[in-house]
Amino acid sequence: MAIALLSLRQAQKAEPRLKAALNIDGERLDAPLSARERMEMREGIPSGLTPRQYVQGLSAKLREQSREQMAWALGRVETAELDTLVRQIAKMKGRYATLLLEYAQGDRPMRPTAAAELKGLREQIAEMEYGFEMLKEAILEGTAEVIGVRAVE
Numbered sequence: 001m002a003i004a005l006l007s008l009r010q011a012q013k014a015e016p017r018l019k020a021a022l023n024i025d026g027e028r029l030d031a032p033l034s035a036r037e038r039m040e041m042r043e044g045i046p047s048g049l050t051p052r053q054y055v056q057g058l059s060a061k062l063r064e065q066s067r068e069q070m071a072w073a074l075g076r077v078e079t080a081e082l083d084t085l086v087r088q089i090a091k092m093k094g095r096y097a098t099l100l101l102e103y104a105q106g107d108r109p110m111r112p113t114a115a116a117e118l119k120g121l122r123e124q125i126a127e128m129e130y131g132f133e134m135l136k137e138a139i140l141e142g143t144a145e146v147i148g149v150r151a152v153e
Contacts, residue, residue, distance in 0.1 A: 067143050074135075074144040082135070082146070089128045096121045 049057075099118055103110045110118075138144035142151060 067141065070138050070143045074138065076145045076147050077135075077139075078147050079149070085128070085132060085135075089125065089132060092121060092125045092128065096125060 096118065099114075099121065103114050103118070135144060139146055139149070145151065
């Protein structure tokens with residue numbers, strides 16, 4: 001168990017609050033704070049927020065931190081990197097279409113391994129396109145700087 005020793009100055013500052021808490025002067029105290037109110041005061045959370053306002057604040061915080069992380073992670077992007085990404089997505093789509101037509105030529109149903117191959121390729125294309133859209137959004141927001149492209153004003 002720890003014992004707190006207060007300096008004279010600290011004790012003088014704390015005395016009015018202690019008297020109020022102990023109701024030494026005989027004044028009527030306000031109703032005690034709830035656990036939530038004490039936590040909000042301790043953590044500096046503004047009281048009176050509705051759940052919707054709180055969630056909106058969280059969403060805004062996530063957007064801001066995501067922007068900061070993207071700027072840090074991407075730094076300056078070369079146009080050649082983005083061109084390579086575009087080519088890769090296009091190649092994957094072409095491969096998917098070729099395989100699809102190839103498997104459709106047979107008279108028998110597609111083998112499970114062929115279906116798994118198509119599904120895997122389709123999922124890869126979707127993932128690459130999702131990432132590509134994320135990069136385009138970062139470029140438009142000015143989070144990602146592309147060498148040779150004028151900055152967002």
